[in-house]
Amino acid sequence: MKVKVYEAPTMQEAIAKVKRDLGSEAIILFTKKYRIGGFLGLFRKQRVEVTAGLDINTIGTANSGSRLNNARNKALLTGPSARSTNALAAPTMKAESDSLNLLRKEVREIKEAIKALVEPDEQSFDVVSKDPLLEKVEQILVDKEVDGEVIKNFMANMAVALPREKNQDMETARHLLSEKIKKEIITSGPINLLPYGPKVVALVGPTGVGKTTTLAKLAANYSLLAGKKVAFITADTYRIAAVEQLRTFGNIVDIPVEVADKPMDLKRVIQKHRDKDLILIDTAGRSPKNQKQVGELNKLLSAVEGIEIHLTLSATTGKKDLLTIIEKFKPLNFHHLLFTKLDETSGIGALLSVATQVDYPISYFTTGQNVPDDIEVAKSDRLSTMMLN
Numbered sequence: 580m581k582v583k584v585y586e587a588p589t590m591q592e593a594i595a596k597v598k599r600d601l602g603s604e605a606i607i608l609f610t611k612k613y614r615i616g617g618f619l620g621l622f623r624k625q626r627v628e629v630t631a632g633l634d635i636n637t638i639g640t641a642n643s644g645s646r647l648n649n650a651r652n653k654a655l656l657t658g659p660s661a662r663s664t665n666a667l668a669a670p671t672m673k674a675e676s677d678s679l680n681l682l683r684k685e686v687r688e689i690k691e692a693i694k695a696l697v698e699p700d701e702q703s704f705d706v707v708s709k710d711p712l713l714e715k716v717e718q719i720l721v722d723k724e725v726d727g728e729v730i731k732n733f734m735a736n737m738a739v740a741l742p743r744e745k746n747q748d749m750e751t752a753r754h755l756l757s758e759k760i761k762k763e764i765i766t767s768g769p770i771n772l773l774p775y776g777p778k779v780v781a782l783v784g785p786t787g788v789g790k791t792t793t794l795a796k797l798a799a800n801y802s803l804l805a806g807k808k809v810a811f812i813t814a815d816t817y818r819i820a821a822v823e824q825l826r827t828f829g830n831i832v833d834i835p836v837e838v839a840d841k842p843m844d845l846k847r848v849i850q851k852h853r854d855k856d857l858i859l860i861d862t863a864g865r866s867p868k869n870q871k872q873v874g875e876l877n878k879l880l881s882a883v884e885g886i887e888i889h890l891t892l893s894a895t896t897g898k899k900d901l902l903t904i905i906e907k908f909k910p911l912n913f914h915h916l917l918f919t920k921l922d923e924t925s926g927i928g929a930l931l932s933v934a935t936q937v938d939y940p941i942s943y944f945t946t947g948q949n950v951p952d953d954i955e956v957a958k959s960d961r962l963s964t965m966m967l968n
Contacts, residue, residue: 582632593629601633713737716752723966725928726898729935733759757963760931764959767915767940770797770857770887772807777855779883783876783911784891785904786864789919791821792948793891794859799832799951807856811836812848814879815863825861842882849883860886867907877911888913889942894921898929905937915942918957922946927965934962 583600587593590610597605610629716737720730733756740755772778780797782790794811802809811834815821822838829836835852839845845860852858860880865872880886890913892901905916916939918930934941944961947953955961 582630585629585631587627587629588625590627590629593627597629597631601631605631605633607631712749712752715749716756719753719756719967720928722926723928723931724926726932729928729932732935753967757960757967760963760966761959763935764931764962765934765938765940766957766959767942769942769956770801772856777810777849777853777858779849779858779860779886781860781862781880781883781886781888782891782917783862783880783888783908783913784864785867785893788864788891788893789945790864790891791815791825791861792950793917793919793943793945793954794861795825795828796945796951796954797943798834798857798859800954801857802832802834803951808854809834809857809859810852810855811859811861812839812845813837813861814840814845815861816840817863840879842879845879846882865908867904870907870910873908873910880911887915889915889917890939891917891919893923894918894927894930894944895924896929898932901929901933902936905933905939913939915940917941917943917945919945921965922953927962931962931966 585593585596798809801807826836837848839848921944941957944957945954
């Protein structure tokens, strides 16, 4: 048997490749779906792999007609002996034809069975358009401004899973959707301190996302509530009076505040506070379109060995811009995503859409301006609850 593997974005395209290459007599041996990373590992796209085979005997059968025709022509030219050969060929052709028809029938049945198993995406939208319950679930995602491709993925799973449930009511549907959201969201938990020496954490991101306020919340929580020794370093010397505001905050919560906007200064200040449990670094907001600024920030933070970097993003930002920011800040080798301003948006679909397409875990959510209260460790069930409320 001749066996080949075909890859394509969809099952239809993969089957089309099989037909073009091996013909309609090809047999589907194995199929699978998987996801691949796009540019810089960001945009994961679904791919389909189909393993197909073609029996060499089938290929011979397909060409048997021309060989028999040649034999028949030879019989007309050479007389009775050749005609007797043609007579022997006739029942052979009938047997081969019956076998070929049976094989074609089996191939059609296998293809239909595989199609029912591996193409829930295409089937699901027929179900959604007819099932009022699934339409309501889909509307929840639409209202929360979830990306269309993410909705399609979620509804495909819902269409497959829901009929298996005995009680097909809205509560069951919401539960299934909640479980799907939880599986898609990766979270990292809180900042974990080291058994010895200071844990150094920096927040980076665009302007106006709330990095300084978020760091103040973290500093207050670890210092006042957890009783840890904390130091605050700012590398943001661009904003007028920003350093003085931080020093005022430091005096209130009894946290030292240092300024370091050069690699050597940053290393020196960290060494100065090596007795602390946690050192938090505030950075200037950088435009994702200005790669020179991002490069300067990378040079500064690269001077610190073992630093943990959280890319800070606003939940009010659209999906496309969020993905652009993540891509442009990737040279900083950040480890976590931190989402702010969840209280300022009713459509957190962009957050969910991005979280399902990138592999970075989410560390924290912030939900207001109050220090130290309006910050929480990111949890998938919390996001699921916000999505369904």
